[in-house]
Amino acid sequence: MIVAKRKPFDEIKDMLKGYKKVLNVGCGTCVAVCLAGGEKEVDVLNAELDMARRLEDNPIEISGFTVERQCDREYLEALDAVVDEYEALLSMACGAGVQFLAERYPKKPVFPAVNTSFIGVNQDVGWYEERCRSCSSCVLGMTGGICPVTMCAKGLYNGPCGGTNNGSCEINKDQPCAWYMIYERLAAQGRLDCIMDVVPPQDWRNQTPRTVIQPGYKKPEAA
Amino acid sequence: MKSGSNLEKVLTAGHFAFTGELGPPRGANVEEVRKKAAYLKGKVDAVNITDNQTAMVRMSSWAASLLLIQEGLEPNFQMVCRDRNRLAMQADILGAYAHGIRNMLCLSGDHQQFGDHPQSMGVFDIDSMQLISMVKKMRDEKTFLSGAELDEAPNMFIGAAANPFAEPFEWRVHRLAKKINAGVDFIQTQCIYNMEKFREWIRRANDMGLTEKVYILAGVTPMKSVGMARYMKSKVPGMDVPDEVIKRLQGAGKGKVAAEGIKMACEQIEEFKEMKGVAGVHLMAIEWEHKVPEIAEQANVLPRPQVD
């Protein structure tokens, strides 16, 4: 899932300082699962904003509306009827959701309430770890299911580097060396041949916005 | 000859090579480069010019390399993958060659977190292995990484680093083999203190026939003090300093530790001269350039061979 973390309260408060009527739009998918921007977090943030603004003698009228998925047009529709009542929108979705919201209501200022952090896994309640940088050409088959782009501090395709330190990465004793783990896993599986050849330079064209169209589908003429 | 560099000539003629190292200044201090270079002149076959070593900004390695050429020394231009993408790298390789640089060392680079700009973005567009093959491609196929033809090839003698000690030890020789497949001509190893482990590494490299395909220069850094040895052991990633080394330095007595460190380095160099598969020594006397003449003398590597 996509993992996000709520922005520091003062930063959010500062973005909204000129607005008196705001709708906080939560998202019920990834950011709800990682406890950053679901219905509950919308309520908490709104209560905090309400209180803080009252103390400042600058009250804000803030409501909440959590959609199933902010990155899906189908679910945004429900907002159409209410958006006009507000001066600005606050979004607790990931960066994609915030943009989709801003795109749908181009006349409304839209502010992000979370910092979108990474694609990761749930290690325990409230504890998430990054696992994928969505590089667009997955090499996990060659690397024993351990991502060199994400888990190696230098994103090396032909590691480990000279700094590998008895299983730890050179940056920190508590950070495992991805390439040490890759070696160990492949060795245990008898598949070291996977990393014997030099991997050629990566195609980083993923730095332009990417599009995926699944087989059997096509891009609609007009969105 | 691939490059015709002095280092390549010395190695191909079968001489025991001896290279040094110079760290560019943290500023535009030309005199400092010239001063350090003067100590090394005539004492080494080529001088590694580090590239923002330990991720601290310094005078660029190609610029300091040019100063070295002006002083009549041969640079070994280091390039790390941390600070530039493939466009900048290829441009710098061409520029360096155009100005007479003939050796280069391809490195990943220490992580930016260690340096004076930990906020910077680590580039790592390509890694050190891919850098080696890119330089080889530019030299031998006369094309850029993209495959487009280039107008006059940069004929570099291509070097890389190797760490003979890091775990998994079994992988070490395979990694060396990978660098050879990528196209490396010479290797300079991490500083060696654990001789036993190094002997084992080179034995494996010999057994796999790797030492016939690449020149290996053993990395030597004399210990200046017990504190330095302790620091290297505990703080420098990838460094293997056995307790005996620290004990021997401790036993040297007050005021004699540095001399003992140099003596130990010279003993190592003597052993490397006889060691099958070792083609030379890379002396990294960091911020100790003025000691290089003394060390070279004591290690019996002078005069340096002149090969035409």
Ligand code: SF4
């Ligand atoms: S290689 Fe890593 S970053 Fe790329 S898709 Fe696979 S897991 Fe994600």
Ligand code: SF4
């Ligand atoms: S130590 Fe391992 S994980 Fe860290 S940068 Fe080097 S290869 Fe990558």
